[in-house]
Amino acid sequence: MQRYFLPENYKENQTYSLVADDFHHAAHVMRMKVEEECFLVFNHQETIVAKVVDILEDSILLEEVRKEATQKEMPYAVSIACGYTKGDKLELVAQKGTELGMSELIGFPSKTSVAKWDDKKLTKKVPRFEKIVKEAAEQSHRQTVPSIRLLSSQKEFIQLLATYDHILVAYEESAKSGETKSLVKTLQAVQPGETVLIIFGPEGGLSPEEITLFEASGGILCGLGPRILRAETAPLYALSAMSYQWELL
Amino acid sequence: MQRYFLPENYKENQTYSLVADDFHHAAHVMRMKVEEECFLVFNHQETIVAKVVDILEDSILLEEVRKEATQKEMPYAVSIACGYTKGDKLELVAQKGTELGMSELIGFPSKTSVAKWDDKKLTKKVPRFEKIVKEAAEQSHRQTVPSIRLLSSQKEFIQLLATYDHILVAYEESAKSGETKSLVKTLQAVQPGETVLIIFGPEGGLSPEEITLFEASGGILCGLGPRILRAETAPLYALSAMSYQWELL
Known part of the structure; x- marks a missing residue:
């Protein structure tokens, strides 16, 4: 229907x-x-x-x-933040992330971002992303349309971090070194009314300086299993894992 | 590297x-x-x-x-079977499913499949899919390349079912009716050396006749959370949930 x-x-x-x-x-x-x-x-x-x-x-x-009888929304609000990626990968995250239950999509310029999106380009992009998430929200039977924030500076992004209760940072090096506990531990600790932000790098990954900044703002580094996921695949893994932990387990 | x-x-x-x-x-x-x-x-x-x-x-x-020191493969072999979808959606499943750890991708003609792939077309498609999964396996640091089987008849697919230890059927109606336990229960019951197959419909979903056939072959219907996932998104949810259950929890 x-x-x-x-x-x-x-x-x-x-x-x-x-x-x-x-x-x-x-x-x-x-x-x-x-x-x-x-x-x-x-x-x-x-x-x-x-x-x-x-x-x-x-x-x-x-x-x-x-x-409508059924609750369709995740029990906790999940924000997905992605360093700007090449091509239409962020659009894939917008569409699939909406199906998978995210509350908010944030784009930010990361050190290794090849794509440079200036203010003018970002202003143009917002309505396009809003259309993608609205259509995906309709199709996937969401009860809310995710919000879109495309930031033009990393400073702005860092300032935003203080507004979230839990911050996870998906870090390739954590995955490589076999880190497996942080994601589970954080997801199991979330309390009603709290918000979760999870940060993903662009294709080139997050730089050590960025990791330091995110950790200083309370970010917890986590691996997403032993395989190396592409920039646009990692958010889908995280959202699916959240749904499994919070909605099925 | x-x-x-x-x-x-x-x-x-x-x-x-x-x-x-x-x-x-x-x-x-x-x-x-x-x-x-x-x-x-x-x-x-x-x-x-x-x-x-x-x-x-x-x-x-x-x-x-x-x-190489680390184990990169899922602890159990997971086969993903998809009713033929439109456009390049199955290619997306091939690429992302490889990153997310599947062992095998099976395509089969489903009742509601709009795309009709005859033997000639299928023979041409196989090398293309093999290239996609090989490249994705290299990028995601897999230790094996998933195999590809593009079937031309549903009968062939049904015969194949007897070769798997656990068969799950992702069914939209199960999701809509709030079914949440089958996936967790099955994933937690898998024993070393056993294989898991999970079946997904095309855009139009699986027909009641197909559901009956799959159930007769031992398939267990399961929901993948309260939101309605597109045909190409559902396999990514399932694989991520498997990795979370088996590799992180």
Whole structure:
């Protein structure tokens, strides 16, 4: 069943409207008819099943049928921070990371980043990433759309670190030296209401200076198993491991 | 450090040769010189660090320095079976699945497969997939290259099922109904020497008839968390969860 995100707070006993892109999608791609149902997701993860009551020229009107029963979100908010990578790898992380439950995607310039994204380029990129995560959130039945922050300086990123309760740093050298306990230990220690940030380097990895900076801000180095994962694969491993630990185990 | 797979059994105190594509890569891409080191991986996961002793016109000769110390392979052999998907999604699974530790990738025609791959097309596809997994195995420091089986009939696939010790079936309806225990229970029950197969549908999912067939062959339906994962994302979740359970926990 199709899913639409409405950027408004949920209020009971209202008529809700799909407009603009969502209207176009519902009317012309899904060809929804009166009485057909879809999910509507409001701010604060509130989600209902709604049915179409009227189709106007530029909006579709819906009314609530029932609340969505299942919790679809990770029990803890997980932010994924990636040093800027080449090509469209960060877009893959945006799409797959949304499916796998991340709350936020942060891009930052890392020492070894080959891709140089200036402010102008970043401003252009944000709407593109927002579209990717919105579509992936609809498809994967999320109850919230991940937020996107594409930073233009590493200083800005370092300042942000103080706002997270747990910071993990996926470090290739930790994986190589056989470090296996930090990820498990951290995931098992997270308490309700706490936030987790996990930092990944670009293709060239994180530099020793960056590792020092992240550790000084409370970052814990961790390995993600004995194999060497590409820059865009490591975040998917981490999110899957989090889901397994928190949602299945 | 670069890694090359030699399709031969390891013998001590030999001179080893890189030829053909590997020679080209070592000589012209990596520009290796005498005394430089790389990994050589033989059959049965035997891996050594070797150094270049001579560079000839069409081969590079190497000698052993030491054995590779770390175990890089999953403790149990995991086969990933995917109903044929559209576009290059199966190639993404081949590459990322290799990084994440799979032993074997099986493609099979599923009821809802839009992509129809006939024998002729499959025969052409195999070398392409073999190249993808070989390169990914080198990059991710595997000690074995996953094998590729692209089947042209579902019957052939069903016959294959009897050869695995544990069969999991990733089923969207299980995820939707909140099934959370089967994956954990199966992963925790695997014994040394046993094999695991996990089956994934194409974009349209597995049909009820297919589910019945797989269950009759011993398949256990499992959910992979509360979100709906795309066809190409689900195998990456499963492999990451396996690594977390078996290699980190």
